[in-house]
Amino acid sequence: MARIEIIYFSGYGHTAKQAQAVLDGAQSKADARLWAVPDDGVVSDALWAAADAADALIFGAPTYMGGVPWQFKRFIDASSGRWQERKWASKITGGFTNSASAVGDKGETMNYLRTFTGQHGMLWVPLNQAPANMLNSGPDDRNFAGGSSGALAISPADARPDQAPGKGDLQSAHDYGAYIAGIAQLHAAR
Numbered sequence: 130m131a132r133i134e135i136i137y138f139s140g141y142g143h144t145a146k147q148a149q150a151v152l153d154g155a156q157s158k159a160d161a162r163l164w165a166v167p168d169d170g171v172v173s174d175a176l177w178a179a180a181d182a183a184d185a186l187i188f189g190a191p192t193y194m195g196g197v198p199w200q201f202k203r204f205i206d207a208s209s210g211r212w213q214e215r216k217w218a219s220k221i222t223g224g225f226t227n228s229a230s231a232v233g234d235k236g237e238t239m240n241y242l243r244t245f246t247g248q249h250g251m252l253w254v255p256l257n258q259a260p261a262n263m264l265n266s267g268p269d270d271r272n273f274a275g276g277s278s279g280a281l282a283i284s285p286a287d288a289r290p291d292q293a294p295g296k297g298d299l300q301s302a303h304d305y306g307a308y309i310a311g312i313a314q315l316h317a318a319r
């Protein structure tokens with residue numbers, strides 16, 4: 130069975146909920162685990178070892194000031210040794226982000242996650258979900274944010290993590306996790 134490691138940061142618990150939904154989806158098709166980047170951005174040796182051994186790595190972070198939070202960037206910068214050794218090359222990958230505004234510059238975070246994984250030579254899996262963009266569409270619908278790179282979520286600034294992200298965004302995250310897991314299975318069986 131393919132091994133998937135989901136590595137994320139969440140300052141206040143909203144992106145953690147999204148990460149859990151990605152995990153639930155991934156676990157429906159593969160062997161998946163969740164790793165939180167701590168508040169100082171310094172990750173454990175166990176996380177590095179798991180990432181090195183994985184078939185797929187999924188990265189998630191909230192959008193802070195139009196990009197990834199510094200804690201997640203610290204982890205990313207610390208991966209440069211792996212970049213040099215091409216340790217993560219050809220692994221399956223994907224990403225997700227969550228922020229307060231409907232747009233909120235989430236695309237900047239997604240573009241950066243794609244660039245980061247591209248530097249490593251990883252193979253990015255797109256969201257593959259139609260946008261919920263009809264007159265009667267709403268936040269309960271899957272992919273209401275209308276992304277294509279990865280899973281997006283909206284958590285209003287005054288919402289607690291038990292209130293947001295909402296149903297549609299969590300469904301989107303779940304199904305993206307399952308989709309990546311399916312592709313990782315195929316990739317691992319080559």
Ligand SMILES: Cc1cc2nc3c(=O)[nH]c(=O)nc-3n(C[C@H](O)[C@H](O)[C@H](O)COP(=O)(O)O)c2cc1C
Nearest residue numbers: 139140141142143144191193194195228229230233
């Ligand atoms: C320092 C900081 C910067 C933020 N910048 C943005 C932003 O650029 N766009 C946006 O839509 N929301 C922004 N937000 C709101 C967060 O993305 C939102 O509260 C999110 O749900 C936090 O996720 P977390 O609970 O996993 O940390 C910002 C929040 C903080 C604390």
